[in-house]
Amino acid sequence: MTIGSVPLRYKIGVDRDQCMLCGRCVENCPYGVFRMEGERIHVNSRVCVACHRCIAMCPRDAISLEERPVDYRSHPIWTPQVRESIYNQARSGKIILSGMGNAQDYPVIFDRLVLDACQVTNPSIDPLREPMELRTYIGKKPGVLRFGEKDGTTVLETRLAPNLMLETPIMIGHMSYGAISLNAQQSLARAVKHAGTYMGTGEGGLHESLYPYQDRIIVQVASGRFGVDINYLERGAAIEIKIGQGAKPGIGGHLPGEKVCADVSCTRMIPLGSDAISPAPHHDIYSIEDLKQLVRSLKEATEWKKPVFVKIAAVHNSAAIAAGIARSGADAVVVDGFRGGTGAAPRVFRDHVGIPVEAAIASVDAKLRTQGIRNEVSIIASGGIRESADVAKIIALGADAVYIGTAALVAMGCRVCGTCYRGLCPWGIATQRPDLVARLDPDVASVNVGNLIHAWTLELSELMGAAGINSIESLRGNRDRLRGYLLDEGIMKVLDIKPVGA
Amino acid sequence: MCGIIGVIDRARKRMDGTGIRSALAEMDERGSGEGAGYAVYGAFPELKDYYAIHVFFDDLHETKPRVEEELSKWGVIEHDEAVPTYEQPSLRKIHIPWRFFFRPDPHLMPRSITPEDDVVMHVVMKVNTTIPGALIFASGKNVAVFKASGWPEEVADFYRIQDYKGYLWMGHNRYPTNTPGWWGGAHPFNLLNWSVVHNGEITSYGTNRRYIESYGYQCTMYTDTEVVAYLFDLLVRRHGLPLETAVRALAPPFWDEIDRMPDQEREIFRAIRLAYGSALMNGPFAIVVANDQSMVGFTDRIKLRPLVYGEKGDRLYISSEEAAIRTMEPDVGEITMPKAGEPIIGRYVA
Structure with a gap:
C-alpha cells in the first residue's frame, strides 16, 4: 500500500428520484460500474471510462458523470496524468497502453x-444552382499527354495508369477487423459503396462477408502480413503497403489477444487468442529500393491492374521519404499525422512521436513539386481530420483526398473514451465480444456514416462555391485561399501561406 | 469588370491602331482610367526575326546597363531604342519604355528542343526577379506591346498606336483591384509569342501558379493574368498540345458531360482532366490569347464573364461587347455568343 489509491477519474451519480430501477445501466456497462442490489443501483465509479453508454441508454436521464471530482494538488508541470503514469509504471514496470x-x-x-x-x-x-465537382482520381497522372491521328480522328497515345475514382475526396482509413468489429466494418463498407468512395481493411485481412463490397475496399499489406494471400490482393480495389501509422510511428501494430476471436483468427490467419504484434519494419524492406521491389511485386501479382499506395507516419523527414516513395512506382502516398487514432498504442508514442498532418502535407506537396514528380503520386492525408473544414484546408495545402477514421467511428456512436485496447467497447465498435458487437446494427450505422460523408461533401461544396471554385482540382494546393491566424512565422513558412490581412 | 477585344486578319493584311483605339474607348464604362494596353502582331517587319524585348525602366543610368549585360550574356542585341511616347495631359510617365531587338544564342541551352525560346524565357524570369527597377513586359518576335496607366484613348495616344500596323491587335481596358497605377499590372501580358488579355479573376490562381512554378516559370507581376500566358506556353509550346486541346485543359467540360461522350472522346477528356487538373482555371473570366499562328477567345466553364464574336471577310473579332466590335467594323453582320468554355479560334490562312 505504498502508493495507495489515486483520485477517481470519473464519478458516476444516480439521481434516486429519477431512477426507476430498470437496470439498463447494469446491462449496458461492460466495465461493471453498476450493480443492482435489492431496490437500489450501486455504483463503482473507479472502473468507469466515460464511454457514456449508460447515460445514452438511461430512459430517465438519471445518470450524471463528473470528471475528476477530487483532483490532485494543481501543478503546472506535474500534471495529474504525469503523476498517474508514474504510479501506474511504478506498480507494473510496463509500457503504458492507450487508444x-x-x-x-x-x-x-x-x-x-x-x-x-x-x-x-x-x-x-451557388452549388444549389450550378454544377460543383468533387470527383477525385487517386493514382498516377501523366505529366504530358501525347495525341496521334488514326483514321482522321485524334486519338490518345498516352496510356493512363489505373486510378481510383472517388465521388468525394473523403475516404475511410484503415481500421482492421480485430481492432474493430465485423459489424463496424460492414457498416463502413456499405456507407462507402453508397457514397462512391473507398475504405481500407487495415492489417486484419478481408472477411468473407465483405466480399460484396470488395470493389470499394483498399486491402492493406502491413509488416505482419496478416490475412495476405493472392485471393486477398486480387479482391481489393487497390493495395496499400503500410510502413507506419501516425499514432505510433516507428513501431508495428498491436492487437491484444483478447480481441482475437475465432473469426478474427481465421481472417488474419493467426492463432486464436494470440497477441497480434506486427514487427516494426517490414522484414523485407530495409531501404527504399526494397520498397520499390515490393510495390512492383504486388503490381506483378495483380497484373498491373491496381494502384498501390504506401502509407507512412508523418515524421520530421516525411517530405524526402515521400519523394522516395514517388519514385518507387507507388501510385499514392498516404501521410498519417500524429493525431491519427489507433486501437492500441504505447502512450509515449501516441503523444510524443511524429508531426501534425498539416505541416507534413505542406512539405510533402512542396517537395514533390520542386522535384517535378507531383503527378507521379496522389497524396492522401489522414490523422486528425475532424470536420469538413479540415478537409478543405488540407486539400488547399496540397492533398488529393483524406482518410477519416475516428470521425467515422464517432458517427457510429463512439464517444472517444480512448479505451479501444480493452476490447470491451460498449458501442459494439472496438470489440469482438458477441453481445457487445450485436449492439451495433449495420443497417443503422451504415446510414449514419453515409450521412456524415454526405453532409461533409455538401459543406465542402458550399465552401468551394463561396471561394468561386467549381472543381476540386482548383482547390488542391491553392494555398492562396488560406490565411494563418496567430500562427508563428516559422509554421507559415512551412505551410507557404500568408497571415490574415495580408 | 475590364473590357477586352481582339481582331485577327487571317490573310495577314495589316491594320493600323486607329480602329482598336476607338473600339476600346467604346468600353470605357468597363474600366476606371487606371490601366489600358494594346498588343500588335506584325509590328516590326524589318526586324521580325529578332525577339522584341520590351522593358519598363525606372531609370536608365543604373538598371539599363544591368539588363544589357544580362542580354549580352545570352545573345546579341541587334538594335535598341526608346519606345516613342507623346506627352498626354493626364498620363504621368512613371516608367521609361524601351525595346531591344535580341538574337539569343541557341547553343547556350543545349538540352532544349526550343533553345532560343528557352534562353529568352530564362532572361525574362531572371531580369524580372533579380533586377529591381526593370520589368520585361514583352518578349515575342514581331510583337509590340503598349501599356500604361490611363484611359484607353490616352494610352493609345501616348504611344501613338495609329503609327503601327499589324495583322492582329488586342486591347484591354482595366478596372484594377489588385495593383492600380502600376504599368506592369496592365494588360496585355506577354511571354515569347503569347499575349493575353483577360477580364475576370482566377480563383484557382494559387493552384495554377504552383503548377507552372514547378516547370520553372516565376510569377512576377502580382496579378493572376500572367499565369494564363505561362500555361499556354507550357501546354502548347513545351508539351506540344494542339491549341484547342490546351483551351479544353484550361476550361474543360464537366464530368457529367464527359461521362455522356462516345468512348474515344471520353477517354481523351478524362485524360486531359487527370493530367492537367492543376492547369484548370476556375473563377469568372473571359480571355483572348494570341500567338504567331492564331488567336483564341474563351470563357470560364459557367461563363461568368461576357464574350462575343463576329466576322467580316478575313477578319475575326472577339470582344466583351458587341458595341466595340461594331465600332471597329460597322458591317460585321451577325454577332454570336459562344458557349461556356468553347474556344473561338482564328488562324492565318496566308
Missing part, C-alpha cells in the same frame, strides 16, 4: 487556418 489519437495539448494548426470567400470582384458559385 484513440494524440491526447497531448499541442496547438491544432487547422484551428489557426481560415478559408477564403468571394466578394464583389468575383461571384461566389
Whole structure:
C-alpha cells in the first residue's frame, strides 16, 4: 500500500428520484460500474471510462458523470496524468497502453487556418444552382499527354495508369477487423459503396462477408502480413503497403489477444487468442529500393491492374521519404499525422512521436513539386481530420483526398473514451465480444456514416462555391485561399501561406 | 469588370491602331482610367526575326546597363531604342519604355528542343526577379506591346498606336483591384509569342501558379493574368498540345458531360482532366490569347464573364461587347455568343 489509491477519474451519480430501477445501466456497462442490489443501483465509479453508454441508454436521464471530482494538488508541470503514469509504471514496470489519437495539448494548426470567400470582384458559385465537382482520381497522372491521328480522328497515345475514382475526396482509413468489429466494418463498407468512395481493411485481412463490397475496399499489406494471400490482393480495389501509422510511428501494430476471436483468427490467419504484434519494419524492406521491389511485386501479382499506395507516419523527414516513395512506382502516398487514432498504442508514442498532418502535407506537396514528380503520386492525408473544414484546408495545402477514421467511428456512436485496447467497447465498435458487437446494427450505422460523408461533401461544396471554385482540382494546393491566424512565422513558412490581412 | 477585344486578319493584311483605339474607348464604362494596353502582331517587319524585348525602366543610368549585360550574356542585341511616347495631359510617365531587338544564342541551352525560346524565357524570369527597377513586359518576335496607366484613348495616344500596323491587335481596358497605377499590372501580358488579355479573376490562381512554378516559370507581376500566358506556353509550346486541346485543359467540360461522350472522346477528356487538373482555371473570366499562328477567345466553364464574336471577310473579332466590335467594323453582320468554355479560334490562312 505504498502508493495507495489515486483520485477517481470519473464519478458516476444516480439521481434516486429519477431512477426507476430498470437496470439498463447494469446491462449496458461492460466495465461493471453498476450493480443492482435489492431496490437500489450501486455504483463503482473507479472502473468507469466515460464511454457514456449508460447515460445514452438511461430512459430517465438519471445518470450524471463528473470528471475528476477530487483532483490532485494543481501543478503546472506535474500534471495529474504525469503523476498517474508514474504510479501506474511504478506498480507494473510496463509500457503504458492507450487508444484513440494524440491526447497531448499541442496547438491544432487547422484551428489557426481560415478559408477564403468571394466578394464583389468575383461571384461566389451557388452549388444549389450550378454544377460543383468533387470527383477525385487517386493514382498516377501523366505529366504530358501525347495525341496521334488514326483514321482522321485524334486519338490518345498516352496510356493512363489505373486510378481510383472517388465521388468525394473523403475516404475511410484503415481500421482492421480485430481492432474493430465485423459489424463496424460492414457498416463502413456499405456507407462507402453508397457514397462512391473507398475504405481500407487495415492489417486484419478481408472477411468473407465483405466480399460484396470488395470493389470499394483498399486491402492493406502491413509488416505482419496478416490475412495476405493472392485471393486477398486480387479482391481489393487497390493495395496499400503500410510502413507506419501516425499514432505510433516507428513501431508495428498491436492487437491484444483478447480481441482475437475465432473469426478474427481465421481472417488474419493467426492463432486464436494470440497477441497480434506486427514487427516494426517490414522484414523485407530495409531501404527504399526494397520498397520499390515490393510495390512492383504486388503490381506483378495483380497484373498491373491496381494502384498501390504506401502509407507512412508523418515524421520530421516525411517530405524526402515521400519523394522516395514517388519514385518507387507507388501510385499514392498516404501521410498519417500524429493525431491519427489507433486501437492500441504505447502512450509515449501516441503523444510524443511524429508531426501534425498539416505541416507534413505542406512539405510533402512542396517537395514533390520542386522535384517535378507531383503527378507521379496522389497524396492522401489522414490523422486528425475532424470536420469538413479540415478537409478543405488540407486539400488547399496540397492533398488529393483524406482518410477519416475516428470521425467515422464517432458517427457510429463512439464517444472517444480512448479505451479501444480493452476490447470491451460498449458501442459494439472496438470489440469482438458477441453481445457487445450485436449492439451495433449495420443497417443503422451504415446510414449514419453515409450521412456524415454526405453532409461533409455538401459543406465542402458550399465552401468551394463561396471561394468561386467549381472543381476540386482548383482547390488542391491553392494555398492562396488560406490565411494563418496567430500562427508563428516559422509554421507559415512551412505551410507557404500568408497571415490574415495580408 | 475590364473590357477586352481582339481582331485577327487571317490573310495577314495589316491594320493600323486607329480602329482598336476607338473600339476600346467604346468600353470605357468597363474600366476606371487606371490601366489600358494594346498588343500588335506584325509590328516590326524589318526586324521580325529578332525577339522584341520590351522593358519598363525606372531609370536608365543604373538598371539599363544591368539588363544589357544580362542580354549580352545570352545573345546579341541587334538594335535598341526608346519606345516613342507623346506627352498626354493626364498620363504621368512613371516608367521609361524601351525595346531591344535580341538574337539569343541557341547553343547556350543545349538540352532544349526550343533553345532560343528557352534562353529568352530564362532572361525574362531572371531580369524580372533579380533586377529591381526593370520589368520585361514583352518578349515575342514581331510583337509590340503598349501599356500604361490611363484611359484607353490616352494610352493609345501616348504611344501613338495609329503609327503601327499589324495583322492582329488586342486591347484591354482595366478596372484594377489588385495593383492600380502600376504599368506592369496592365494588360496585355506577354511571354515569347503569347499575349493575353483577360477580364475576370482566377480563383484557382494559387493552384495554377504552383503548377507552372514547378516547370520553372516565376510569377512576377502580382496579378493572376500572367499565369494564363505561362500555361499556354507550357501546354502548347513545351508539351506540344494542339491549341484547342490546351483551351479544353484550361476550361474543360464537366464530368457529367464527359461521362455522356462516345468512348474515344471520353477517354481523351478524362485524360486531359487527370493530367492537367492543376492547369484548370476556375473563377469568372473571359480571355483572348494570341500567338504567331492564331488567336483564341474563351470563357470560364459557367461563363461568368461576357464574350462575343463576329466576322467580316478575313477578319475575326472577339470582344466583351458587341458595341466595340461594331465600332471597329460597322458591317460585321451577325454577332454570336459562344458557349461556356468553347474556344473561338482564328488562324492565318496566308
